[in-house]
Amino acid sequence: MNIDKQALLVSKAKASVFTMVYISQFEASDIDSDDIDLRFEVDGVETGTTVSIVDECSHAAQIITALLDELEHYKSREERVTKLVMDNSTSWDALYKKLEAAEKRIAEQSAIVAAAEKLVRCKGRYHSELNYRALAKLFGVITPDLPPLEHENVHYADAAEVEITALRQRIAELEAREVTLPPTFWYEHDDLSRDIPVLDKRLVKKAIRAAGIKVKGE
Numbered sequence: 001m002n003i004d005k006q007a008l009l010v011s012k013a014k015a016s017v018f019t020m021v022y023i024s025q026f027e028a029s030d031i032d033s034d035d036i037d038l039r040f041e042v043d044g045v046e047t048g049t050t051v052s053i054v055d056e057c058s059h060a061a062q063i064i065t066a067l068l069d070e071l072e073h074y075k076s077r078e079e080r081v082t083k084l085v086m087d088n089s090t091s092w093d094a095l096y097k098k099l100e101a102a103e104k105r106i107a108e109q110s111a112i113v114a115a116a117e118k119l120v121r122c123k124g125r126y127h128s129e130l131n132y133r134a135l136a137k138l139f140g141v142i143t144p145d146l147p148p149l150e151h152e153n154v155h156y157a158d159a160a161e162v163e164i165t166a167l168r169q170r171i172a173e174l175e176a177r178e179v180t181l182p183p184t185f186w187y188e189h190d191d192l193s194r195d196i197p198v199l200d201k202r203l204v205k206k207a208i209r210a211a212g213i214k215v216k217g218e
Contacts, residue, residue: 009066016060023053179211 022038031053039048182203205215 006070009063009070012059013063013067016056016063019051019056020060023051023056177211177213179207179213181207 023036034052034054035050036053037048037050039046182200208215
């Protein structure tokens with residue numbers, strides 16, 4: 001029912017209420033037929049009309065029925081809207097939970113991928129499970145793909161960390177080594193090589209050995 005029809009129904013209901021209230025003020029002994037003479041003032045002018053009690057009751061019953069139908073319609077619509085809101089609320093809650101779980105899985109997978117990228121660079125040097133665990137711990141990454149270590153094996157992981165630290169220190173030492181070459185001289189036995197600087201091979205080998213580097217092909 002649209003707004004105009006609702007307004008008309010309310011107006012009829014008010015008029016019917018007015019009439020029924022007026023009729024109810026009569027004593028039963030004053031009513032000797034179905035018709036009753038209604039008298040009232042409108043803007044200070046006395047006026048009136050004759051109405052049928054049966055017709056007015058029938059009219060009031062129709063209005064009450066229409067109002068009840070309208071109320072039932074709105075009640076049903078309210079229940080549908082409430083159910084829809086509740087269903088959507090449940091759906092949104094489920095979606096939020098799925099989203100949070102997905103974000104958590106993505107974060108875990110990202111951490112594992114980051115660790116894997118670092119571990120791939122170490123391939124060929126660290127193969128054992130303990131070293132894998134030690135590297136993962138060093139990088140601050142969880143290793144859900146491995147079972148938890150037994151208490152008595154924890155010291156092996158610590159030993160692996162010590163080994164990794166020692167290897168890093170050794171690599172740094174090797175990278176820091178320098179070879180001090182001997183002074184150059186000029187071979188002046190002929191004009192062709194007079195302007196070419198020359199290094200003494202024996203002194204060069206000696207300098208390389210002094211830096212801790214082996215020399216092949218001696």
